[in-house]
Amino acid sequence: MLGFLQRIGKALMLPIATLPAAALLLRLGQPDLLNIPFIASAGNAIFANLPIIFAIGIAIGFAKDNNGAAGLAGAIGYFVLSAGVQALNKEVNLDALGGIVTGVIAGLLYNRFHTIKLPDWLAFFGGRRFVPIITSAAMIVLAFIFGFVWPGVQHAFALLGTWMYDLGAFGAALYGMLNRLLLPLGLHHVINTLIWFQFGDYHGAHGEITRFFKHDPSAGLFLSGYFPIMMFGLPAACLAMIAAAKPHKRKAVSGMLIGIAFTSFLTGVTEPIEYSFMFLSPLLYGIHALLTASSMAVSYLLGIHAGFGFSAGAIDFFLNFRIAQKPILLIVQGLIYGGIYFIVFYSLIKRLHLKTPGREDDDDTIENNQNGFKKITSDDKYAVIAAQFIQDLGGVSNITSVDNCTTRLRLTVQDSQLADEHALKKHGAHGVVKLNKKNIQVIVGTNVEFVADSMKNQLKSPFDLSQVSANLDIENKPSNVTLTTNLGHLAFSSPLKGNLLNLEEVPDQVFSQKMMGEGFAIDPKDGIVISPINGKVTSVFPTKHAIGLLSDDGLEILIHIGIDTVNLKGEGFTVYVKEGEYITKGDILITFNLDEIKDKVPSVITPIIFTNLPENKHITLEQTEEVDLKEIIQIM
Structure with a gap:
């Protein structure tokens, strides 16, 4: 299950990369800042379509070959799911959950059916073309189930929100925790709507946000605890993930994590950070929910009244500084929570070897041994041939580039004299041509494309040939074909x-x-x-x-x-x-x-x-x- 969740987390990295810029556009275009509606609309376009973006991104991430056909199936599947659910009950809003579920199903169906062969009269719809069809059928079934089940789930959480609001500091803590835990399901909006826009009354204004901006002295207690988390806690978590990343991946993940950390601090948009680790490391996300709960309780007990029009980021903090009560305490609380987040995240990531960004396995489907090389089995025929060829060509350090045509590998190397022609032929080559010091051609046959693709992958992460099954015979042998044609003439x-x-x-x-x-x-x-x-x-x-x-x-x-x-x-x-x-x-x-x-x-x-x-x-x-x-x- 953890491995499955990690696959979802890795698949989300691509759509998450689009969110920081969208968040800045959305916030800067608001009336209390630049007041440019088209900029706000441009930024909101990403967030408004986040479910479909998730459906496409996760489907492609789950597909074995990351083929775009899986993304198309994800998009079509989401349209079928959302339209079907809305037709049954217009009150249902699956939000990000719909995109995540659709993406996972579309990716899994792609892996199962993208090579399916249909009868000749249906052959046009075979292979990858079949995947959107079967995905649509699966989503119709799921839409029927969700259309009847989900309204009851939403109603139950509405009742929960009413009960929490009457519990004081404990209710604020419970609200904060559930708000984060329900984020992956999209149900946090149910509770948010009640807290932000319905509960309480001040001269006809209802809800924490509305009453806060009407200068209700009792409003803001259920909002202020978000500021320390969004401005300090989650950015500190990003720094912890950067520090804990594998050295060879740290540079790659730093740009993403710093960008989304700044987005969280400035605008209060935390989804890019949370989606980056909630599936990779569910334990950390659970701890994040508990820390959010504690922040909500602490700010409630300290009597801090602070609100936001958009989200609990620095922009809203400073815009509303004058009408807030005890806002300086939020800065102190935020710095403390920043330190707690960094220490807790870094310690747990390192001690428990959690798979946060930069620490994922290079290939979840292949087990690593103690030497850092990947184990392969007798089923990986072309992977074995490729691994042998890399060794016979002088190793990874001698190979500069790999290309292929119909039957041969076209290789650029540091020194062609390091290539062992005898070993290459023993391990499957029909012939070897050393064109010059830098270029070699290895004649493989019509399966060359599979060998070339595997070589390219292995040059990034070498295989351990000592793990190859002894039962896999990859030496070049005559084809076992009986010819009925008279080849004598x-x-x-x-x-x-x-x-x-x-x-x-x-x-x-x-x-x-x-x-x-x-x-x-x-x-x-x-x-x-x-x-x-x-x-x-x-x-x-x-x-x-x-x-x-x-x-x-x-x-x-x-x-x-x-x-x-x-x-x-x-x-x-x-x-x-x-x-x-x-x-x-x-x-x-x-x-x-x-x-x-x-x-x-x-x-x-x-x-x-x-x-x-x-x-x-x-x-x-x-x-x-x-x-x-x-x-x-x-x-x-």
Whole structure:
């Protein structure tokens, strides 16, 4: 449960970062300051839409790959939930709770369904497109439940507020504690409305805030205790979290925490601080609620009457200084509470290893061992390959950058001589090309993207290879594929128009030395690529310059248009098929602007590779002449 709450806390960091500026705009635009309504409205736009912001941010944070589709599902889910609840009962206001619940559900549903496969006639709605649909369905059910249950909950807290107001200092303490504890649920507004605008009567004015500004000498006792917390306590808590942060994360979190601490001091907007740790460390939030309760009781017993028009920050404190009673005592009380917050927060964070900002685990799904490296299991195949490759390339310190194209890793290193070619091949590489002292290419195959992504992640936090399961065999082995095609003499339909070439003539040693497998090449005369087989598309590279196919006979084919065309990032290419699509001979796969790209790359010669041929099979062309589209190529 704590781990789950910490995930919510981490997911909230992104939307929280928007709040300090919004709070300043909202406060500065008020009539008692600059009196510029459009500035106040601009700032209020963030707070008015905080639930939807939470729904989007948490959904993306919960998604395994932080994909924006999860955020879209979160937004749609919140609209369905809020509209459904309002249709059943217009008195219900879920506030931030609705956004948090929706975000969590949308993120979890994304992880469960973003790869779902539907029948062909519904295939368009499969994968990530299915997530907003299933999220909407879940929110309809939740809206029905909340529509009937939540009004009773709100009414119960209204009765509680009436009872508290009659209890004096104890009631003020109870109000302060519940106000903070109910903040995550949005129910604090129920009690606030009663205390601030309904209770008490002074010449027809009702509520603590209204009566305070009407100069009621008894008003403000239930408001004054907030000032020491918002101006001093919570900013001191931010300083404690900065001091307790991990050294390598302290600089990153300092900017955020200092910004929201200043916001709390100046404007009294504390939500950015509280949401930054309430889920990461619920224990600290509970202590914060108790400290708030004690502050409310102390200021009540000291007879301090101070109020606010917006919130209990420095702006309201100084604006209302003249009409408050004993306001100087609030400064003294605030300094004391600032010291208490710093000592309590810092001590508990360090002693109990609480996961406040800057102290979260780098990856909640992977356990750290005593050496600080991450343990991985036999399920993390590509993580293991990536970890071995990093070691074989000379370690983290030798790798400057990682990139990839369709089949190979493109690496920038400090010294290519530190790379162990034999070890790389042992751990899964088909071949290694050392271009110069700084650049290496490691030929991996069509799964290269997964290895590259894992390498990028591990360069930030290395894995401990001693923890790799001995049962995971990642050495390069022949593909276990049975080919029914007679490869002794193969009649193959040409995918391009151009001059036939043997693979040895390709101006790239990865292909010419057959590191990717047997095949041939075509020097194209135009920019049309068609399917040479009946089968399906297994992969389309994001930069559109290469495509993988699987024939009905089990033959794997890679068509790689040109050399180093990955650097064009898709410019000049158009793809007409998608992964998983069934194709027949002659279907157009890709078109490209030959005149546009030929001067931008070393060569437009296009290798056609059979990536799963048995080791005893070799390709030799019977002819090396010009061929047309669909023309049969005789291969021995």
